[in-house]
Amino acid sequence: MPETEPIAVVLTALPVEYDAVRALLESLDEVVLADGTRLEQGRLSGTGWTVALAELGEGALTTAALTTRIVSELAPECLLFVGVAGGLRDDLRLGDVVVGTKVYAVHGGKQTPEGFLARPEAWHGSHRLVQAARSALRDLDGVRAHRKPIACGDVVLADERSALRDHIRRTYNDAYAIEMEGSGASHAAHLGGRLDALVIRGISDLADAGKSTADAEGSQELAAGQAAKVAVAVLRKHAPRPRSTSGAQEEPRPGSGAGTSAGSASGSASGGDTINFQGGTYYGPVVGKITRHN
Numbered sequence: 001m002p003e004t005e006p007i008a009v010v011l012t013a014l015p016v017e018y019d020a021v022r023a024l025l026e027s028l029d030e031v032v033l034a035d036g037t038r039l040e041q042g043r044l045s046g047t048g049w050t051v052a053l054a055e056l057g058e059g060a061l062t063t064a065a066l067t068t069r070i071v072s073e074l075a076p077e078c079l080l081f082v083g084v085a086g087g088l089r090d091d092l093r094l095g096d097v098v099v100g101t102k103v104y105a106v107h108g109g110k111q112t113p114e115g116f117l118a119r120p121e122a123w124h125g126s127h128r129l130v131q132a133a134r135s136a137l138r139d140l141d142g143v144r145a146h147r148k149p150i151a152c153g154d155v156v157l158a159d160e161r162s163a164l165r166d167h168i169r170r171t172y173n174d175a176y177a178i179e180m181e182g183s184g185a186s187h188a189a190h191l192g193g194r195l196d197a198l199v200i201r202g203i204s205d206l207a208d209a210g211k212s213t214a215d216a217e218g219s220q221e222l223a224a225g226q227a228a229k230v231a232v233a234v235l236r237k238h239a240p241r242p243r244s245t246s247g248a249q250e251e252p253r254p255g256s257g258a259g260t261s262a263g264s265a266s267g268s269a270s271g272g273d274t275i276n277f278q279g280g281t282y283y284g285p286v287v288g289k290i291t292r293h294n
Contacts (some may be wrong), residue, residue, distance in 0.1 A: 006240035007076040009039075010231060011056055012069060013181050016220050018055040020228035025051055033073050037066055044232065045135045052076065056181070059154055060105070063184030071192045077240055078129060078196040081185040082231045085150065085177035086157050086207030088168065093144065093203070094214060097230045098177040099133045100125050100199035102149040105183040106175075108166055118171045122149075123186035123219040124198035129238055133198065136233035143226055148176035150199055152183040160208040175249045177201050190209045198234065202227035232282040 005127065022028070025042035031052065032038050039054040052074055056066045063081075071079065092098075104265030105121040130147065137145045148172045151172050157164060170174055180198040202223030205211040 005050045006048060006243070007052055008044075008235055009052045009070055009074060009076040010056070010077065011054050011070075011081045011181075011185055012057050012083050013056055013063070014083060014224075015055060015218070017224045017227070018053065020137045020221075020224040021082055021231065022156070023051055024228055024232050025053065028053075033069060035069055037069060039070070039074075044235055046275050049235055051235070057265075058180055059179055060152060061154075063181040063185075064188045067185050067188035067232055068191065071188060071235045073194060073202035076128070076195065078198075078235075078238060079189050079192075080129075080187065080197070080231050080234070081181040081182055082224075082227050083179065083181070083201055084204035084220050084227065085179040085201035086205050086211065086268045087163075087177055087203040088207055090150065090273050091178050092146070092176065092206065094219045095144070095204070095226050096203045097143055097145040097223075097226050098150055098201050098203065099130065099137075099145060099147045099230065100150040100182060101130055103186045103199050104149060104151045104175060106151045106153040106164075106178075115165070116168075120171065121183070123183065123190055123197075125198045126198050129198040129234060132234045133200075133230070134235035136237045137230070138174055140230065140233050143230060145230060146176055149174050150201060151178040152180065153178065154180060156180070156211075157207040158294055159250070160206070165207065177203060178207055186239040196238070200227050200231050200234070 001192060010021050012021060012222045022040065026040035026045055031041050037054065039052045041050055041052045044051050052070070054070060056063050060190065067079070087096070089156045102125065103123045108119040108121055110119060134147060149172070151168050157178050168178065179201055185195055186199065189195045204219040204223035205214040
């Protein structure tokens with residue numbers, strides 16, 4: 001694959017999620033990283049993206065570790081985690097999609113004699129990708145989507161009357177969905193520096209006792225397909241960053257702007273007290289002293 005082609009990484013946890021995204025890509029080739037992690041790279045037609053797709057398995061810890069490895073080796077421009085989730089709000093329907101404006105890690109806190117004191121952690125979805133999603137969803141037929149926060153915890157929630165459900169309702173009151181991997185992917189992207197990241201989840205159940213019935217009736221396939229459709233629409237709106245002719249992304253130089261001078265201190269004089277700095281680069285002011293010899 002030519003180094004100049006920009007890469008978008010799409011991560012999933014479950015086979016049903018992986019298959020939904022894979023069906024929308026073309027010209028797939030398997031890629032094996034040094035640690036054995038396997039991805040498929042393919043094209044998203046009509047865009048400049050090469051999409052690297054991976055199925056990581058369940059859980060935030062696994063996701064964080066493998067996402068860090070993938071980002072380090074592939075150096076993508078953006079990262080999407082795409083999959084299914086349980087709905088937390090009464091206005092959600094099976095097959096709805098939640099685009100994560102924020103991701104909450106819901107288990108952090110301190111247990112005291114006075115009760116549990118929450119210590120929230122949150123990661124905002126990339127502004128670029130959230131804006132791309134807002135634009136894409138205006139013209140996307142057949143998808144009922146919500147731009148809302150998502151809760152993440154290492155638990156499958158299937159009881160609307162549980163203590164965890166009540167804790168999320170009180171402490172993360174604006175969360176629309178709950179899932180297991182978004183915080184791991186979001187934190188790894190944050191550590192990766194200039195990496196746009198977004199979590200996109202289709203609602204496959206309502207985080208209640210009806211989860212098993214909904215799953216058996218095909219709700220995961222429906223939700224995964226809708227989430228994949230939104231993910232592709234976001235990538236079609238979110239164009240790769242401009243690149244230099246050498247293939248490297250243009251990066252701002254530290255201290256560039258006012259007060260910079262280009263040149264090398266060759267010491268050659270061009271007349272009077274002027275020194276020729278041609279051929280090098282200086283950042284900030286240059287301080288010197290004139291010494292006159294008789």
